[in-house]
Amino acid sequence: MTTDHERLRRAETAEVRSEIRAGRYRAHTAGLGLGFLQTNLAILPAAFALDFMRYCQRNPKPCPLVGVSDTGNPMMFTLGRDIDIRTDVPAYNIYREGRLDHSTPSIEDTWRADMVAFALGCSFTFERALIEAGIPVWHIDNDRTVPMFRSNIDTVPAGPFSGKMVVSMRGIAADRVADAIEISRRYPLAHGAPVHAGDPDAIGISDIARPDWGDPAPIGEGLVPVFWACGVTPQVAIETAAIPLCITHKPGHMLITDIPEDAEVPVLRPTS
Amino acid sequence: MTTDHERLRRAETAEVRSEIRAGRYRAHTAGLGLGFLQTNLAILPAAFALDFMRYCQRNPKPCPLVGVSDTGNPMMFTLGRDIDIRTDVPAYNIYREGRLDHSTPSIEDTWRADMVAFALGCSFTFERALIEAGIPVWHIDNDRTVPMFRSNIDTVPAGPFSGKMVVSMRGIAADRVADAIEISRRYPLAHGAPVHAGDPDAIGISDIARPDWGDPAPIGEGLVPVFWACGVTPQVAIETAAIPLCITHKPGHMLITDIPEDAEVPVLRPTS
Numbered sequence: 001m002t003t004d005h006e007r008l009r010r011a012e013t014a015e016v017r018s019e020i021r022a023g024r025y026r027a028h029t030a031g032l033g034l035g036f037l038q039t040n041l042a043i044l045p046a047a048f049a050l051d052f053m054r055y056c057q058r059n060p061k062p063c064p065l066v067g068v069s070d071t072g073n074p075m076m077f078t079l080g081r082d083i084d085i086r087t088d089v090p091a092y093n094i095y096r097e098g099r100l101d102h103s104t105p106s107i108e109d110t111w112r113a114d115m116v117a118f119a120l121g122c123s124f125t126f127e128r129a130l131i132e133a134g135i136p137v138w139h140i141d142n143d144r145t146v147p148m149f150r151s152n153i154d155t156v157p158a159g160p161f162s163g164k165m166v167v168s169m170r171g172i173a174a175d176r177v178a179d180a181i182e183i184s185r186r187y188p189l190a191h192g193a194p195v196h197a198g199d200p201d202a203i204g205i206s207d208i209a210r211p212d213w214g215d216p217a218p219i220g221e222g223l224v225p226v227f228w229a230c231g232v233t234p235q236v237a238i239e240t241a242a243i244p245l246c247i248t249h250k251p252g253h254m255l256i257t258d259i260p261e262d263a264e265v266p267v268l269r270p271t272s
Numbered sequence: 273m274t275t276d277h278e279r280l281r282r283a284e285t286a287e288v289r290s291e292i293r294a295g296r297y298r299a300h301t302a303g304l305g306l307g308f309l310q311t312n313l314a315i316l317p318a319a320f321a322l323d324f325m326r327y328c329q330r331n332p333k334p335c336p337l338v339g340v341s342d343t344g345n346p347m348m349f350t351l352g353r354d355i356d357i358r359t360d361v362p363a364y365n366i367y368r369e370g371r372l373d374h375s376t377p378s379i380e381d382t383w384r385a386d387m388v389a390f391a392l393g394c395s396f397t398f399e400r401a402l403i404e405a406g407i408p409v410w411h412i413d414n415d416r417t418v419p420m421f422r423s424n425i426d427t428v429p430a431g432p433f434s435g436k437m438v439v440s441m442r443g444i445a446a447d448r449v450a451d452a453i454e455i456s457r458r459y460p461l462a463h464g465a466p467v468h469a470g471d472p473d474a475i476g477i478s479d480i481a482r483p484d485w486g487d488p489a490p491i492g493e494g495l496v497p498v499f500w501a502c503g504v505t506p507q508v509a510i511e512t513a514a515i516p517l518c519i520t521h522k523p524g525h526m527l528i529t530d531i532p533e534d535a536e537v538p539v540l541r542p543t544s
Contacts, residue, residue, distance in 0.1 A: 050322045050388075053329075054340050058350050060537045068326050070430070078330050078428060116322075156350060156539060158342070185536065188460070192536055264457065264464055265332045267428060 008032055013256050014081060021087045026105050028252035029090065030124060030140075037189065037261055038254040039066050039079075039119035040231040041089060042238060043107070043247040046071045049116040051159025055237060056120065058156035062165050062233030064121035064189045066259070066266045072113040078267045080258030085117045091250035098242030103250050110247060122231050122254055123168060125190035125261045129183050135176050138217045145252070146170065147211035148230050152204025153195065155233060160241035166232040167195060167203065169211070171223035180226060189266055196227040203227060213251075280304055285528050286353060289360045298362045298377050300524035302396060302412075309461065309533055310526040311338050311351075311391035312503040313361060314510060315379070315519040318343045321388040323431025327509060328392065330428035334437050334505035336393035336461045338531070338538045344385040350539045352530030357389045363522035370514030375522050382519060394503050394526055395440060397462035397533045401455050407448050410489045417524070418442065419483035420502050424476025425467065427505060432513035438504040439467060439475065441483070443495035452498060461538055468499040475499060485523075 004025050008016050013033040019025040029038055044052055049071070056063040067079040076083040086108045094101045094110060104110075123146070127137050139146045146168045153165040172180045177197050185193035200208045208225060209216050213232060219225050238246050249255065259266045276297050280288050285305040291297040301310055316324055321343070328335040339351040348355040358380045366373045366382060376382075395418070399409050411418045418440045425437040444452045449469050457465035472480045480497060481488050485504060491497050510518050521527065531538045 046322070050318070050325065050343075053322065053325050054342070057325075057337055057340050058539055060539070065329055068329050070326070071322075154541075156541070188536070264460070267330055267332070269426075269428070 005031070013258050016256050017083065017088045020090050021084065023105060026090045029254045029256055030252065033256035034128070035261055037066060037257045037259040037266060038122050038124050039257060040122050040234070041085070041117065041119060041247070041249040041255055042234055043085065043115050043117045044238070044243065045112070045245060046114045046116050048160070048241070048243050052118065052161055054158035055155070055161035056118065056234065058158055059165075059233065060188065061192050061195060061229035062155065062231065064191060065118065066121050066189055066257070067119040069117040071116050074111055074117065076117060076119060076255075079119060079255070080268060083255070083257070085255070086111045089249050089255050090253040093248045093250050095239065095246045095248065097244060098239045107247055119255055119257070120231055120234060121189040121191065123191055123228060124254070126184040126187045126228075128261075129187065130180055133179060133183055135172060135180055137170055139170070139215065144217065145214035147215060147217050148213040148232055149205045150212045150236075151227070155237065160243065161237040163233070163237045163240050165195065166213070166230040166236055167227040168214070168230040169208070169217065169225050169227050171217060171219045172226045173222055174224050177224050177226060184228065187261070191229045191231070194226045194228050197224055200225055277303070285530050288528050289355065292362050293356065293359045295377060301362065301526045301528055302524065305528035306400070307533055309338060309529045309531045309538060310394050310396050311529060312394050312506070313357070313389065313391060313519070313521040313527055314506055315357065315387050315389045316510070316515060317384070317517060318386045318388050320432070320513070320515050324390065324433055326430035327427070327433035328390065328506065330430055331437075331505065332460065333464050333467060333501035334427065334503065336463060337390065338393050338461055338529070339391040341389040343388050346383055346389065348389060348391060348527075351391060351527070352540060355527070355529070357527070358383045361521050361525060361527050363525040365520045365522050367511065367518040367520065369516060370511045379519055391527055391529070392503055392506060393461040393463065395463055395500060396526070398456040398459045401459065402452055405451060405455055407444060407452055409442055411442070411487065416487035416489065418486050419489050420485040420504055421477045422484050422508075423499070427509065432515065433509040435505070435509045435512050437467065438485070438502040438508055439499040440486070440502040441480070441489065441497050441499050443489060443491045444498045446494055446496050449496050449498060456500065459533070463501045463503070466498045466500050469496055472497055
């Protein structure tokens, strides 16, 4: 946690975005804008947007669709006041032909008139709910990144987008697994209920100590490994599709919206 | 209720669709395929599909997106086994330049390689839940069509699609309004919680006895008029956009899917 992070922990969502836009905050967003949805980000040329949107609709657990920009309009007006998707995320990854080209704190130079931005829900929301219910989350308590694995679960394809589902793992006490399922299911815009609890091998994970992304997390005595659909899934689908240009957030560096976590629908009414 | 309807009340969803496809059943679908999602239908040329999908994403209460076909592929494979959207709905309305051209029991001749089919959730699901909770629904008990009104609530526009929200009204006993809100909120794919309860004038409805669509329903002593977002909203948006060709279901003649009403996500896994 940086001093900057401490300073912004109690700030309003608009103030956090304003600091990010001004270039004064470029670190991860965990713990910021508490109570409001944070999102993963994928920005693609319009030629691929309908297929990508279908991919999200067909795979709502890994890719919960929270907001979609107009083509060429960087203002995400359904997700908050004055959100400019070119500048209001702390760090972006630029992919060309499916490969990471570079990271950057602003995409003003890369944005084009044919771009469409997709905001997809992330796990911060249900993790907070688990913690509030007294279910500890090891990687948060130990300031690590959640362990993520490529599972053997197929996603439902759409156009060039397809692939296996990436899952994130949290070790949950056996007597709280049912609670964890019930609590996270309340947040369909944050991956919803787990896709699997128990034997990692059943979903094609041979070594739980060696995640494909993130840091290993120990499965302590009495804990059950519980697996949630993960927002890295669409990133892998985009890489596999090898489209000419795609922009994502840098992992952990999310878009902070003005949508309350418990909102029935993730849409800020234009008049409100 | 026709004899045909009685015969199909206990049939499996696949059998009902098979009867419809064969032309042996052409009436309304209320009460059929109990326990499974039924959907409204909008089929548009791909040139308008991304904007229409954005319109649905931005207005999830009137337009809850349940399924989207591949472009030119009439098989709605995420919603059930062997659903051919050209033949498996009992009656279709064909619109040209925003005007109703004709109704037809099959669109095999009208379907084109650039068509995209959208299935949108409908109110049958939450109405059944209300009735099971002991909350009577007058228009069902009296075999009428629910009264629908053009409200003064703006939808969030996307491309050529915009307009006021259409709402449906059910009179609910004052001491059950909170229950009705809580119950229907559990079904986000069936319009979710009401958008308004109480004074019709507050949402621009001047005469509750004269609905814009459907049949009038009396507001008995002790009942509160409760308004839900209605699936006629996208139909009005499509008419207003006056796109060259659009196909919808004929009201009441819905698509019966294989998705259980209480499914966490409306997607049939390809392998299941």
